[in-house]
Amino acid sequence: xSNFKVVxxxxxxxxxxxxxxxxxxxxxxxxxxxxxxxVKALDPEDLRNCGTQIILGNxxxxxxxxxxxxxxxxxxxxxxxxxxxxxxxDSGGFQAFSLGAMIEHGVKKIGRSENNRDESLARGPLVSxxxxxxxxxxxxxxxxxxxxxxxxxxxxxxxxGSDICLVxxxxxxxxxxxxxxxxxxxxxxxxEIRSEEYFRKxxxxxxxxxxxxxxxxxxxxxxxxxxxxxxxxxxxxxxxxGISIGGSFGxxxxxxxxxxxxxxxxxxVPLLPVSLPRHALGIGEVRDLFACIERGIDMxxxxxxxxxxxxxxxYIGPKNGGKVSNKYTLSISRAEFTADPRPxxxxxxxxxxxxxxxxxxxxxxLAKELLYYRLATIHNVFxxxxxxxxxxxxxxxxxxxxxxxxWV
RNA sequence: CCGGAGGUGGCAGAGUGGCCAAUUGCAUCAGACUGUAAAUCUGACGGGAUUUCCCUACGAAGGUUCGAAUCCUUCCCUCCGGA
Numbered sequence: 417x418s419n420f421k422v423v424x425x426x427x428x429x430x431x432x433x434x435x436x437x438x439x440x441x442x443x444x445x446x447x448x449x450x451x452x453x454x455v456k457a458l459d460p461e462d463l464r465n466c467g468t469q470i471i472l473g474n475x476x477x478x479x480x481x482x483x484x485x486x487x488x489x490x491x492x493x494x495x496x497x498x499x500x501x502x503x504x505x506d507s508g509g510f511q512a513f514s515l516g517a518m519i520e521h522g523v524k525k526i527g528r529s530e531n532n533r534d535e536s537l538a539r540g541p542l543v544s545x546x547x548x549x550x551x552x553x554x555x556x557x558x559x560x561x562x563x564x565x566x567x568x569x570x571x572x573x574x575x576x577g578s579d580i581c582l583v584x585x586x587x588x589x590x591x592x593x594x595x596x597x598x599x600x601x602x603x604x605x606x607x608e609i610r611s612e613e614y615f616r617k618x619x620x621x622x623x624x625x626x627x628x629x630x631x632x633x634x635x636x637x638x639x640x641x642x643x644x645x646x647x648x649x650x651x652x653x654x655x656x657x658g659i660s661i662g663g664s665f666g667x668x669x670x671x672x673x674x675x676x677x678x679x680x681x682x683x684x685v686p687l688l689p690v691s692l693p694r695h696a697l698g699i700g701e702v703r704d705l706f707a708c709i710e711r712g713i714d715m716x717x718x719x720x721x722x723x724x725x726x727x728x729x730x731y732i733g734p735k736n737g738g739k740v741s742n743k744y745t746l747s748i749s750r751a752e753f754t755a756d757p758r759p760x761x762x763x764x765x766x767x768x769x770x771x772x773x774x775x776x777x778x779x780x781x782l783a784k785e786l787l788y789y790r791l792a793t794i795h796n797v798f799x800x801x802x803x804x805x806x807x808x809x810x811x812x813x814x815x816x817x818x819x820x821x822x823w824v
Numbered sequence: 825c826c827g828g829a830g831g832u833g834g835c836a837g838a839g840u841g842g843c844c845a846a847u848u849g850c851a852u853c854a855g856a857c858u859g860u861a862a863a864u865c866u867g868a869c870g871g872g873a874u875u876u877c878c879c880u881a882c883g884a885a886g887g888u889u890c891g892a893a894u895c896c897u898u899c900c901c902u903c904c905g906g907a
Contacts, residue, residue, distance in 0.1 A: 451860050472859075510859045519861095526858060534856085536865055543861080556861045587859075634859090662859060677858090698859040719860045726863045727856090743857090751852065781863095782851085789863055 419627060419657060420693045420714075424812040428685065428712040431811040434658075434693050436470070436502040436579040437627045438494065443693060443714040444811075446700060446804040447472045447504060448722060448797050452481070453497045456722055457789040458797065460499045465767060466798040467805060470501055470579075472717045475572045476508035476564065480555055484575035492577030504717070505578035507569045507611070509634065509662070510698070512551040513587035516544035521591045525664040525698065527673025546586055548603060566610035574618045578629055582660055583611035585634040590664040597638055604636050605650060612654065630657035632695060637663040639676050641683050648687035659688055661713075662697040678707045685712040700800060702731070702744040706820050709807055721800045725792035728781050731799040732761045734823050748792070753778045766798035767791075 419435040420443075434441040448455045448463065451474040455463055463471065473493055478484060490496045493503055518524060519542055522533035543554040550565030566584040573581040585604045588597055615631045633656035637644045651659050661684060666676025677699065688694055693714045699705070700718020708716070721731070729745045731738065738744035738761075746760070759769035760777065768777070768791040780788035810819040 449860065456860085456863080474860080477860085504859095506859050511861090513859090515861070524858080534865090536856095582859080585859095660859075665858090673858095695859090701858055704858070716858095718858050719862090720858050723857060723860070723862065723864080727865090728863095729857075747854095749852095784863070786863085792863095 418691045419630060420691065422690065426811045426814050426816045427710065429709050429807075429811050429816050430712060430714065431808045432693065432714055434714075435627055437629065438500060438502040438579050439469075441469045441502055441715075442805075442808060444705075444709050444804050444808050445469055445715055446705070446801050447715065447717040448801070449474075449717055449719045450497075450499075451719075452477045453487075453493060455793070455797070456726065457793040460497065462767075462790065462794055463499065463797070464501075466794060467801045468501070468797065469801075471499060471503055473503050473505045473576060473578065474508075475505055475569055475576070476511040476553070478576060479508075479564075479572045480557055480562070484572040488575040488577070492575075494577055502579040503576075504580035504632075504695075504715075505573045505576055505582065506697075506717075507573065507582040507584040507634075508551065508564045509582070509585040509587055511553065512544050512546060512564075513589065515553065515556065516542055516546065516551075517587075517589040517592070519543075521589045523590050523664075525587060525590070526677070527666055546600075546603075548606075550584065550607070551586070566607040567614040570611050570614040570618055574615070574629065580658065581615060581629055581631050583608040583615075583631065583634055583656075585636050585662060588636060588638050588663050590638065590667045592638065597640075597643060601636055601643070601647065604634070608633055608651075608654065612656070632656055632658040632660045632693075634697070635659055635661045635663070635684060635688075637680075639664065639666045639680060644680055644683045645687065648684045652688055656692070658693040658695060658715075660695040660697045660715075674703060674707070677704055678711065681708050681711040681713060688712075702738070702800070702803065703740050703824060705800070705804060705807070706824050709804075709811075710816070710820065716804065718800075721796035722793050725796040726789055728792075730760045730777075730792060731796050733763050733799075735763050736761050738823075740824065748774065748778050748781050750778075760795055761799070764795065764799060766795050766802075768795040768798075 420432055422430045422432045424431040432443040434443055447470050448468055450471045487493055487496050519538050522535055522537050543556055545552040550563050553562045569584040584607045586600050588600055619628050633651045633654050635647050635651045637647045665680055666673045695715035696708050696713045698718055699708055700716050700720050728747050728749045730748050731744050732746050753774040756774040760774055761769055810816045
């Protein structure tokens with residue numbers, strides 16, 4: 417029996433409901449990322465007012481600070497941070513990459529190739545290293561050494577009181593060669609199985625009432641059909657409550673990279689069980705949301721809306737100039753907004769757009785006023801969360817194609 | 825009026841004989857941001873031609889020198905202290 421139920425479909429797109437220990441989640445859904453026990457600049461009430469149903473927390477960061485045992489002692493992450501809704505926790509697999517291969521290769525998981533490196537990513541020595549046992553980290557906080565094994569990751573996530581845990585995986589870089597990819601994937605399979613075994617034991621002792629924590633498997637891979645198909649078959653063969661699709665997408669920049677995401681999702685989704693929720697790890701730009709939902713994805717998480725907000729990049733809808741080429745964003749710092757009395761997006765009903773002008777936000781941004789970060793983050797989170805919500809409604813009304821046409 | 829300090833690119837502020845079209849910060853412009861080492865990072869920023877090129881430039885005008893933002897003279901202006 418699954419915790420997930422599809423309630424409507426349009427083509428491959430689907431609307432569903434996912435039950436968790438902290439309430440139901442209407443899918444498709446966007447999960448704001450709250451790495452360190454907070455979605456930066458927002459409090460739980462802000463999140464709720466933005467329509468947030470579920471957030472993501474991070475194993476690696478919370479383990480290092482303030483420590484999973486402390487959070488457990490404080491009643492779990494929900495209570496600790498005052499968020500009563502569901503929480504999905506990442507396993508630390510991404511940090512194995514962002515503190516390792518990403519620095520080493522000068523690439524990101526999307527759209528970076530040999531000829532398109534970002535040297536600024538190489539900000540220092542490698543701080544993570546992969547072994548069969550797990551991921552060795554040198555703490556970015558104090559230099560101390562840590563070993564994150566699949567078992568340890570599970571223990572931490574269970575201590576946090578996560579509703580949806582992720583297995584530990586190794587995120588492959590677009591520049592990893594076929595030999596490494598093969599080895600890594602086999603190791604990740606072993607890690608996923610170890611995660612699952614530990615999780616199963618842990619959950620049994622962790623309390624029995626209602627729905628307990630659930631474990632999602634991860635579909636790893638690179639931009640290669642054969643690899644992706646094989647991985648899709650592998651996860652499907654395991655006993656997970658949901659499937660998170662991770663790994664790297666493509667070796668080309670920009671539009672081609674976006675196509676690589678679409679392509680990868682297209683290869684993989686038809687091989688996954690209809691009854692399980694499908695989560696696209698780290699995806700969340702406007703164009704990608706449409707493309708992935710259209711291909712059958714149910715859940716998203718992404719740091720982009722929050723980070724963009726902090727960096728002065730605010731979302732705008734198609735009626736106000738938002739399009740693929742500008743990533744549906746404007747730069748609030750532009751001088752043309754100096755005396756612009758209009759809200760960021762007149763069509764947006766978020767708190768920020770209801771109450772403040774572009775001129776004011778621009779001033780706060782340039783002055784580095786703390787209020788800026790909250791107002792900007794409220795707007796971007798509201799915008800993306802509600803975009804996905806409106807997509808869900810469109811699917812239920814069989815208006816998805818129509819809505820998509822208005823946007824993309 | 826006397827004494828002192830100073831006038832540098834949109835602003836602030838380095839530079840005190842050649843390596844200076846001029847450090848740096850801010851502002852401006854452009855770009856990046858996709859399981860957060862990011863309230864961050866990259867590039868441009870006098871004009872033009874656009875591989876080492878030319879022109880106009882460091883208050884103004886003269887001068888010294890092979891060569892000046894940098895030294896000298898006069899003038900104009902600002903600030904501080906004293907009448």
